[in-house]
Amino acid sequence: MKTSLLVIMMLFVILLSGCKKDDTVTNTTIGPPTLVTDWVTITAGQYTYGPGDTLKTIAYDFQIMKYEVTNAQYMQYLQEALAAGEITISGSSVQGSIPGEGEREYYSLGSNTSAIKFGQIKYSGSAFQLTPDDSYTNHPVVFVTWFGAVAFAKHYNLRIPTEQEWEKAARGTTGFDYPWGESIAQGDANYTASGDTFSEGTTPVGYYNGITYGSFQTTNRPGPYGAYDMAGNAWEWTDSFFGGSIPTDRVLRGGTWNFPTNLLRSWARNNSNPTARFYDNGFRCARTN
Numbered sequence: 001m002k003t004s005l006l007v008i009m010m011l012f013v014i015l016l017s018g019c020k021k022d023d024t025v026t027n028t029t030i031g032p033p034t035l036v037t038d039w040v041t042i043t044a045g046q047y048t049y050g051p052g053d054t055l056k057t058i059a060y061d062f063q064i065m066k067y068e069v070t071n072a073q074y075m076q077y078l079q080e081a082l083a084a085g086e087i088t089i090s091g092s093s094v095q096g097s098i099p100g101e102g103e104r105e106y107y108s109l110g111s112n113t114s115a116i117k118f119g120q121i122k123y124s125g126s127a128f129q130l131t132p133d134d135s136y137t138n139h140p141v142v143f144v145t146w147f148g149a150v151a152f153a154k155h156y157n158l159r160i161p162t163e164q165e166w167e168k169a170a171r172g173t174t175g176f177d178y179p180w181g182e183s184i185a186q187g188d189a190n191y192t193a194s195g196d197t198f199s200e201g202t203t204p205v206g207y208y209n210g211i212t213y214g215s216f217q218t219t220n221r222p223g224p225y226g227a228y229d230m231a232g233n234a235w236e237w238t239d240s241f242f243g244g245s246i247p248t249d250r251v252l253r254g255g256t257w258n259f260p261t262n263l264l265r266s267w268a269r270n271n272s273n274p275t276a277r278f279y280d281n282g283f284r285c286a287r288t289n
């Protein structure tokens with residue numbers, strides 16, 4: 001009797017531990033990775049496009065990131081993507097495979113030791129680290145190729161915006177040259193010789209928000225839907241082809257810390273080979289619900 005009770009108890013314990021294992025399996029079955037970030041909603045409707053303020057329409061609501069993708073967010077992505085086998089590291093090159101595009105470089109690793117103030121990610125062999133130091137955590141990621149922007153977006157089940165979506169987010173129906181109006185001054189945005197304390201280089205995302213940093217007074221300069229740094233800081237890769245004589249190039253929008261104000265105008269188009277990575281090329285993501 002005692003023996004059979006012991007057997008039943010042992011069976012019960014085994015059953016319990018089995019259940020626990022099942023629970024553990026359930027708990028580790030996580031969903032797709034989630035990007036922790038702020039979004040603004042662009043409602044369907046008209047917007048002004050191009051230097052002639054042509055009225056165009058986007059017939060659906062969509063969302064765009066309130067800020068450019070930061071170094072912290074890109075480092076998080078690299079860690080997750082490496083663990084998931086989505087990327088490989090070859091020398092200073094982070095590479096991966098995008099369906100239809102083959103093996104491509106996503107990011108150029110390195111240590112920023114230059115006088116130019118931007119963050120660059122390096123790989124120690126076991127971890128990603130930000131150079132020259134962690135003070136660049138909240139600055140826009142740069143040195144990312146168009147493929148690296150698309151791969152980041154895909155990892156989080158997002159996409160990068162078309163240039164039409166980007167311009168609607170930057171202008172709405174205002175017809176303005178800049179997200180806030182027709183002119184630009186120091187304190188509005190990060191452009192070359194803009195006088196900010198980071199010159200020359202990137203500023204933290206959302207820096208132009210009305211706060212006074214030391215002796216540098218910023219003006220609060222979101223776009224009409226609330227997105228920041230739509231003018232300046234980092235160029236932003238879009239999903240659109242440039243067309244014309246360079247059909248395979250992709251369009252970049254918004255200008256940067258490294259360019260004069262005329263290239264920060266909301267309708268200004270820049271182009272680059274999707275393999276290019278520079279110290280002022282970044283991006284932000286979009287999504288359609």
Ligand SMILES: [Ca+2]
Pocket residue numbers: 190191192193194195196198199200201257
């Ligand atoms: Ca500047």
Ligand SMILES: [Ca+2]
Pocket residue numbers: 068229230231232233234235236253254255
């Ligand atoms: Ca920008």
